[in-house]
Amino acid sequence: MTDLHLHPSLREPAQTSKAWPFEEARKLVKRYPAGKPGGSPVLFETGYGPSGLPHIGTFNEVLRTTMVRRAYEALTGGAPTRLVAFSDDMDGLRKVPDNVPNGDMLREYLGKPLTGIPDPFGKYESFAHHNNAMLREFLDRFDFDYEFVSSTERYQAGAFDDALKNVLRHNQDILDIMLPTLRAERAATYSPILPVSPKSGIVLQVPVTVVDADAGLVSFEDEGETITHSILGGGAKLQWKVDWAMRWVALGVDYEMYGKDLTDSGVQSGKIARALGGQKPEGLIYEMFLDEKGEKISKSKGNGLSLEQWLDYGSEESLAFFAYREPKAAKQLHIGVIPKAVDEYLQMRGNYPAQEPDKRLGNPAHHVHVARGEQVPATELPVTFGLLLNLVGVMGADASKDQIWRYLGQYVEGANAVTYPELDRLIDNAMAYNRDYVAPTLNRRKPQGGEDAALRDLDQKLAALPADASADDIQNIVYEIGKNEAYGFESLRDWFKALYETLLGSSAGPRMGSFIALFGIDNTRRLIAEALA
Numbered sequence: 371m372t373d374l375h376l377h378p379s380l381r382e383p384a385q386t387s388k389a390w391p392f393e394e395a396r397k398l399v400k401r402y403p404a405g406k407p408g409g410s411p412v413l414f415e416t417g418y419g420p421s422g423l424p425h426i427g428t429f430n431e432v433l434r435t436t437m438v439r440r441a442y443e444a445l446t447g448g449a450p451t452r453l454v455a456f457s458d459d460m461d462g463l464r465k466v467p468d469n470v471p472n473g474d475m476l477r478e479y480l481g482k483p484l485t486g487i488p489d490p491f492g493k494y495e496s497f498a499h500h501n502n503a504m505l506r507e508f509l510d511r512f513d514f515d516y517e518f519v520s521s522t523e524r525y526q527a528g529a530f531d532d533a534l535k536n537v538l539r540h541n542q543d544i545l546d547i548m549l550p551t552l553r554a555e556r557a558a559t560y561s562p563i564l565p566v567s568p569k570s571g572i573v574l575q576v577p578v579t580v581v582d583a584d585a586g587l588v589s590f591e592d593e594g595e596t597i598t599h600s601i602l603g604g605g606a607k608l609q610w611k612v613d614w615a616m617r618w619v620a621l622g623v624d625y626e627m628y629g630k631d632l633t634d635s636g637v638q639s640g641k642i643a644r645a646l647g648g649q650k651p652e653g654l655i656y657e658m659f660l661d662e663k664g665e666k667i668s669k670s671k672g673n674g675l676s677l678e679q680w681l682d683y684g685s686e687e688s689l690a691f692f693a694y695r696e697p698k699a700a701k702q703l704h705i706g707v708i709p710k711a712v713d714e715y716l717q718m719r720g721n722y723p724a725q726e727p728d729k730r731l732g733n734p735a736h737h738v739h740v741a742r743g744e745q746v747p748a749t750e751l752p753v754t755f756g757l758l759l760n761l762v763g764v765m766g767a768d769a770s771k772d773q774i775w776r777y778l779g780q781y782v783e784g785a786n787a788v789t790y791p792e793l794d795r796l797i798d799n800a801m802a803y804n805r806d807y808v809a810p811t812l813n814r815r816k817p818q819g820g821e822d823a824a825l826r827d828l829d830q831k832l833a834a835l836p837a838d839a840s841a842d843d844i845q846n847i848v849y850e851i852g853k854n855e856a857y858g859f860e861s862l863r864d865w866f867k868a869l870y871e872t873l874l875g876s877s878a879g880p881r882m883g884s885f886i887a888l889f890g891i892d893n894t895r896r897l898i899a900e901a902l903a
Contacts, residue, residue, distance in 0.1 A: 375440045375441070375443060375444045380730070381447065382727075383727045383731055384731060386728075387731040387732060389441075389736075391437040391438045391441035391737055392444075392445065392731065394438045394441065394625075394627075395438050395439075395441035395444075396445065398442050398625055401652070402449065402624070405446060405449030406624075410450070410622075411451050412442065412449060412450070412452070412625070413452050413621060413622055413623050413624050414435050414438070414451060414452065414454070414623075414625045415435075415453070415454045415617075415618075415621065415626045415651070416435050416453070416456065416516075417431075417456050418431075418455065418456065418505055419458045420457050420458070420501035421463060421501075422501070423467070423469060423470065424501060424508065425675065426659065426676070426680060426693075427629075427658075429689075429693070430659070430693040431627060432453075432514055434654070434693060434697060435626075436453060437694065437741050438625065438654070439625075440737075440740045442625075452517060454517050454519050454621065455506075455509065455517070455518050457502050457521060459485050459501075459502060459522050460483045460521040460573075460607045461483065461610065462480075462483060462484075462573030463476065463479055463480055463481065463482060463483075463484055463487055464480070465480070466480075472490035473490070481570075481572035482572055482573065483571075483573060483607075484496065484498035484501075484522075485497075485520075498522070502520065505518075506518055511677075512690070512741075513742050514741075521613075525607055526604035527603075528603050532620075533616050533646075534586060535586055535602075536619075537562060537563065537608060537612065537616055537646065538563070538580050538601070539583045540646055541563075541583075544645060545562065547638060548560060548609075548611070548612075548638060548642075558577075559576065560577075561576065561577050561609070562578075562608060562609050563588060563606050563608060563609075564606055564609060565605065566604065566607070567593075568599065569592055574590065576590045576591060577590065586605075587599070588606070611639045611642065615640070615648075616642075616646065618639070618643045618648055619643055619646045623651045624651050624652065626651045627653045628653065629655070629657075631658060633655055636650075636653075636655070655698075656698060657700040657701070658700055660700055660701065661702065661704055662702060662704040662706065664702065675705070677689075679705070680708060683709075683802055683806075683807075684708040684709070684755075685712055685715070685796065685799065688715045690738040690742075691711055691715035692711040694734045694738060695734060705803075705807060709755055709756055709759060710756075712755040712796070715734070715735065716755070718733055719735040721733065722736065722746045723748055751790065751792065751793050752781070752782040752793070753781070753793070753888065754880070755799075756880055757881075757885060757888060758793075758797065759800050759808065760874060761774065761889060762797075762800045763804050763808050763812060763875070763876070764874060764893075765777075767804060767805050767809040771797055771798070774801075775794075777889065778888070780890065813875050814873065814875040814900075814901065815872060815875075816872070816901070817872050817902065819858060820856070820859070821857070821868045822902065823856070823857055824851050824854070824859075824865065825872065825898050825902060826902065828847070828848070829898045829902075832844070832847070832886070832898075833891075833895065835847075835891055837890070837891055837892070839891065840887065841887040844883040844886045844887055845882065848865075866879070866882065873897045873901055
């Protein structure tokens with residue numbers, strides 16, 4: 371990993387940067403101005419419940435936390451840090467996710483720990499192992515520096531035993547915190563400790579009596595019998611708010627962000643952490659991603675985007691850019707946001723080289739690439755992703771990659787997959803996006819009213835231009851025609867909309883001068899002829 375974020379030129383502007391990762395990191399600087407006493411790493415944590423397939427919201431939390439981690443390192447001149455990605459995989463399965471196969475098989479295991487349930491995909495030793503593997507695979511793809519920790523492994527290995535005894539010693543303190551927050555029916559059966567039944571293997575939600583805190587012994591009713599049971603070595607897990615607090619204290623977590631829907635849970639877990647003798651970590655409360663209907667993304671519903679879906683249609687960097695922007699604002703996350711994210715990322719990246727250090731720290735591209743341990747690329751692409759999508763759209767779903775490169779080679783001298791490998795990957799994205807989401811919706815309409823005469827005028831003026839006319843010269847012609855009162859356009863917007871709908875088959879489109887220069891004057895005249903026919 372490069373230490374771009376530790377460059378001396380950035381140290382001073384980092385102290386006052388208003389970019390949100392630095393604002394978050396300054397909370398930690400108040401605790402540890404030069405790192406933790408004794409040289410221990412400042413610990414950042416992210417949590418994941420593998421009751422469903424990981425989605426972009428999961429990735430987003432690791433990415434944003436990494437951005438804060440790097441900002442803290444920059445502010446302190448390189449104080450040591452760690453990032454733990456914690457999987458709550460000993461949790462009992464509460465319901466069967468909608469987006470996995472063999473749901474009937476999973477129903478037989480309701481209530482059992484996620485690591486004790488067969489993998490419905492038939493690939494791993496358990497459902498949790500499958501989902502954990504998926505999580506690690508896409509975190510590794512982005513070269514995140516993290517340590518994966520399994521709840522089941524920690525509980526069963528006895529790593530949490532001392533912390534569990536501490537919970538038993540403060541059982542009543544925890545009840546005093548939690549019971550006032552619960553409905554009467556829930557409070558009647560609530561216990562901070564969830565024993566794993568030695569009879570059924572189910573994670574039980576039953577009242578528990580502490581028998582001997584120092585020995586880790588509790589008693590409870592199991593299938594009509596009152597038994598005494600050890601909660602150590604994997605014999606129990608904790609209610610998740612208690613588990614969260616115990617983990618903060620046991621691991622020494624200093625920073626963890628979480629979604630707005632967990633705001634109240636964070637308050638209760640913070641109180642429990644203090645009752646256990648620790649403190650609540652610093653952290654950002656972020657807004658949730660929503661689907662195209664404005665509903666919260668859910669692992670069990672499967673209504674979010676998968677990492678694979680985004681990367682089919684957009685770049686890795688565009689995904690990180692989308693996650694960076696405005697973490698405290700709710701954002702819709704669906705296929706339709708990808709093209710804009712790609713182009714906005716490329717625009718920000720293009721601005722980066724000429725910016726002063728303080729501006730660079732506010733540029734999302736800085737945080738996107740620092741999180742991946744790399745420098746911001748200095749290369750600029752000759753076309754926008756939006757323009758590329760329009761080119762692929764008019765060429766048709768059957769157009770080959772070689773044909774697209776031939777068009778680009780006429781527009782930009784020397785453009786090919788070797789000189790622009792990033793653009794080569796974006797062509798794949800554009801072809802997939804066009805095939806799956808654009809081509810099925812394209813519908814070129816007939817010109818109406820003055821649009822017919824305006825298109826004929828455009829055709830004549832294009833015919834008079836040399837084949838290598840510049841995009842600006844073509845754009846000026848387009849403007850002149852749109853401003854001509856004889857054609858009856860109320861605004862240039864109406865003229866552009868007419869061009870998009872009659873020539874491209876969509877309601878929105880690119881800067882027409884750039885598109886015509888890329889697509890070619892003769893090819894554009896062919897589109898006009900088809901529209902007029």
